[in-house]
Amino acid sequence: MPIAPLWLLVALQATVSAASMVVEIVAGRMLAPYVGMSLYTWTSVIAVVLAGFSAGHWWGGRLADRPGINPMSATGWALAAAAATTALAGVALRVSAGPVLTAFPQPVWGITGLTLAAFFLPSLFAGIPAPLLTQVSLAGPSRQGQALGAMFASGAIGAILGTLLAGFVFISWLGSVWTLAIVTLAYIAGATLCFWLAKQLRAMQSVTLLGLAALAIATSLSPGPCTVESRYFCLQSVDVSADTSRPTRAMVIDHLVHGISAEDAPEVMFTDHTAMLDALTQLRTQTADPSSFLIGGGNYALPRAFAERGITKTTVAEIDPAVTALAARDFWFDPETAHILHQDARRALLGDQTRYDVIIGDAFTDTAVPQHLVTREFFDLVQSRLLPDGSYLMNVVDYADRMQAVGSLVRTLREVFPVVEVWTEARRPEPGERVVMVIAAGTAETRRNSFTVPAPERTTFAVLGAGFVDQIAAAGVYLTDDYAPIDRLVGPRD
Structure with a gap:
């Protein structure tokens, strides 16, 4: 039986x-x-x-x-x-x-x-x-x-x-x-x-x-x-206040800090990449109320700073509604000050015929890089959604003595934009250090080649020399929807 x-x-x-x-x-x-x-x-x-x-x-x-x-x-x-x-x-x-x-x-x-x-x-x-x-x-x-x-x-x-x-x-x-x-x-x-x-x-x-x-x-x-576990991420809200009377919090998405905000300092950026993105937005736009499209919300430090300055035409594509909700709950962001799209940024831009003064790519995180947001086809889409004198800004992290990811991005962006700059902190990096940079692309150079802003300490950032950028771009990989090995380019050192 x-x-x-x-x-x-x-x-x-x-x-x-x-x-x-x-x-x-x-x-x-x-x-x-x-x-x-x-x-x-x-x-x-x-x-x-x-x-x-x-x-x-x-x-x-x-x-x-x-x-x-x-x-x-x-x-x-x-x-x-x-x-x-x-x-x-x-x-x-x-x-x-x-x-x-x-x-x-x-x-x-x-x-x-x-x-x-x-x-x-x-x-x-x-x-x-x-x-x-x-x-x-x-x-x-x-x-x-x-x-x-x-x-x-x-x-x-x-x-x-x-x-x-x-x-x-x-x-x-x-x-x-x-x-x-x-x-x-x-x-x-x-x-x-x-x-x-x-x-x-x-x-x-x-x-x-x-x-x-x-x-x-x-x-x-x-x-x-996790403070909040969403369909996409493990989200943590971490108190990093030095003074309990002046609340300051960090948003950690998975294992990385994606932004720090202080309740009483909405215009102060607490990370190098947001400080550069904020300053370059001001330097490269010609109007007091520029229109902007942000790829990735994070703790919404940039939209919050824009609103504090009276900027009213801000659109944010943040794929995870839980990120937006946590930013509103713990990071003093008012969702009414921006137009928020809870969808993938590329899909959002495809369905949006608006042309912007600046598009900001803030979805570049450590070894987890959305490949479809770093290709020639995506940069063509970005260019088509910019005004004639508009700018595209994106943050990137790379090894100072390798620069494979930055070189590849510059090489690819140069196929779309006549001017491509690379900005970083104005200091000599340590050997093998991973360096935070911002790439600025458009039709004209930035009005200055350096600036000093709080990040949160007063920090000077400068544009890399054209000859050095040419050198790293020549060694870069041309990134397309068919071939974009960005994980390998920013990944672990050999």
């Missing part, structure tokens, strides 16, 4: 597969506050999870061949282990983050090490049931080919369902921590079913499963790193 009907085995395999894929999607989100969300993050997550699945399948196959083993009981213990390691994944991530990132400062190795520490074991144990359940299905009355096909299909369908649930339902409605708790409970339910089918649901198994359920609830109640 078969241990379980085929339909039940298929449903169980689909559930395990769906749960494991939910964990894979959540892994990328949970890593973001520590290492950001980039090509390197997703590459590490996919590689580590697949490695865990592979090792689990191999182990499950060895168990299936072991004489005298009850495959349903073995599956139950594997799911119990998957529940335990999934419930503790967030704890493992927090505990290992400091030591791993200190031991492996090179981003690729650091990201891979963190992923291994937190998410290899959940994937390993989730991979064990597949060969065990398949063995059970082959012992039933169904034809072996039919049983094999059904088990393989259920795994694929479960993976699809888990991916859709994670991306469209669980993370956006429950957040990462509660999503892992739901997965843990799903594993516990599966383990309970397996022990029951194996007729081994005894005191030890029951106590173990109840303990795991309590662990899942306890870990879900522990606070995570």
Whole structure:
């Protein structure tokens, strides 16, 4: 007599597969506050999870061949282990983050090490049931080919369902921590079913499963790193006030500070890139109330400063409504002072025929660069949305002794704009230092070749020499929608 009907085995395999894929999607989100969300993050997550699945399948196959083993009981213990390691994944991530990132400062190795520490074991144990359940299905009355096909299909369908649930339902409605708790409970339910089918649901198994359920609830109640976890980012509002009577806060998106604002100093920029973008906007526009289009809102420091000066024609394309809401709640930004579009900037510009005095690109963040916002085709679109004497400004971060990303951007922008300048702090950078720069493109040079503004200390910024810019541009890569390896250009040093 078969241990379980085929339909039940298929449903169980689909559930395990769906749960494991939910964990894979959540892994990328949970890593973001520590290492950001980039090509390197997703590459590490996919590689580590697949490695865990592979090792689990191999182990499950060895168990299936072991004489005298009850495959349903073995599956139950594997799911119990998957529940335990999934419930503790967030704890493992927090505990290992400091030591791993200190031991492996090179981003690729650091990201891979963190992923291994937190998410290899959940994937390993989730991979064990597949060969065990398949063995059970082959012992039933169904034809072996039919049983094999059904088990393989259920795994694929479960993976699809888990991916859709994670991306469209669980993370956006429950957040990462509660999503892992739901997965843990799903594993516990599966383990309970397996022990029951194996007729081994005894005191030890029951106590173990109840303990795991309590662990899942306890870990879900522990606070995570995010002030707000949106569909796109982990957002943190951090108090950095030196004086409690003068509130100052930083907005951290994933693992990077995207802006700092003080309640009583709306026109003071607290980061180099916003200080340069603000000053260059004033230097390169000819009217008292210039029209502007901002790519990325961040903590809305620039729109807030513009409004303070009486600038009334500001449009912001910020893809994440939660960013705007947090800026309004914690960073003293009044949403009524700007026209806000909660959509991708390229899509927003395509649907907007307005021509602006200045377009500001402030979506360039560490190793996570939107590739579609750095190409010749995008710069053509930007140029078509500028007034004849308008300017395009964008911030960029690059290694001072490499300048591959800046050179590539300059080379590409020169195909669209007759004048392209590179601005940075007027000092000699340290060897290997990552330097914040702003590129200014348009039809005319900036009226001055240096300026001093608070950032928040008085800081002087200057334009790089034309000969040096020519040199780095000559070595740059021409960026197009078909080929824009910007992650590699700004990524870890060799």
